[in-house]
Amino acid sequence: MKKYRCTICGYIYDDAKEKVKFEDLSDDWKCPACGAPKSLFEEVKEEKEEVKKESKSSAIEETSDYLRELSNYEISLICSNLARGCEKQYLDEESVLFKKLSKYYEDLEDNKKGSLDDVITLLDIDINNFSKSMEVFSEYEDRGAKRVINWASKSTNIMKVVLDTYKEKGIDYIKSTKIWVCDICGFVYIGDNPPMVCPVCRVPSLKILEVC
Numbered sequence: 257m258k259k260y261r262c263t264i265c266g267y268i269y270d271d272a273k274e275k276v277k278f279e280d281l282s283d284d285w286k287c288p289a290c291g292a293p294k295s296l297f298e299e300v301k302e303e304k305e306e307v308k309k310e311s312k313s314s315a316i317e318e319t320s321d322y323l324r325e326l327s328n329y330e331i332s333l334i335c336s337n338l339a340r341g342c343e344k345q346y347l348d349e350e351s352v353l354f355k356k357l358s359k360y361y362e363d364l365e366d367n368k369k370g371s372l373d374d375v376i377t378l379l380d381i382d383i384n385n386f387s388k389s390m391e392v393f394s395e396y397e398d399r400g401a402k403r404v405i406n407w408a409s410k411s412t413n414i415m416k417v418v419l420d421t422y423k424e425k426g427i428d429y430i431k432s433t434k435i436w437v438c439d440i441c442g443f444v445y446i447g448d449n450p451p452m453v454c455p456v457c458r459v460p461s462l463k464i465l466e467v468c
Contacts, residue, residue: 265455290455332361
């Protein structure tokens with residue numbers, strides 16, 4: 257029997273304990289804890305240490321190359337996340353400065369706004385590189401950076417799912433419900449009421465704000 261983990265909140269679906277095997281669940285099944293779709297679950301496997309060591313050096317090289325090619329949009333997003341991290345640590349001055357940087361790079365992109373497909377493509381790039389960055393920060397045991405990357409990765413995955421579903425179903429997807437966003441990590445939730453706690457950063461629902 258197999259186990260599957262939600263990559264957003266960590267919920268475990270155990271085939272041995274459930275009445276239906278995970279692979280037999282319908283495609284529209286969602287995580288009972290955070291609402292993530294079936295596609296964001298991964299099979300729980302024991303990873304060999306040797307494989308980890310072999311991948312670290314190549315991950316450092318690939319991530320370094322990627323960082324040299326960051327777009328204005330990506331720099332703006334990073335600064336925005338850093339601003340939120342500073343707010344959580346009550347570093348008000350640093351938060352203000354990161355927000356200014358984020359706005360500056362965002363303004364540089366004003367004349368480059370693309371379609372929904374362009375946004376989804378950028379999210380795919382971010383998701384792919386978050387895992388590479390995590391390898392690097394794990395190598396140097398940078399807990400703060402790992403937390404930022406972890407939160408950003410999970411929130412970006414959810415944003416991509418929301419946009420993919422919106423692209424498929426259109427306005428009807430959000431017409432009769434509400435959209436909530438965690439003010440701390442950016443987690444997006446579609447539903448009448450927000451979860452009791454954010455499944456990504458664990459703040460209470462009072463920090464999950466209705467945006468639509």
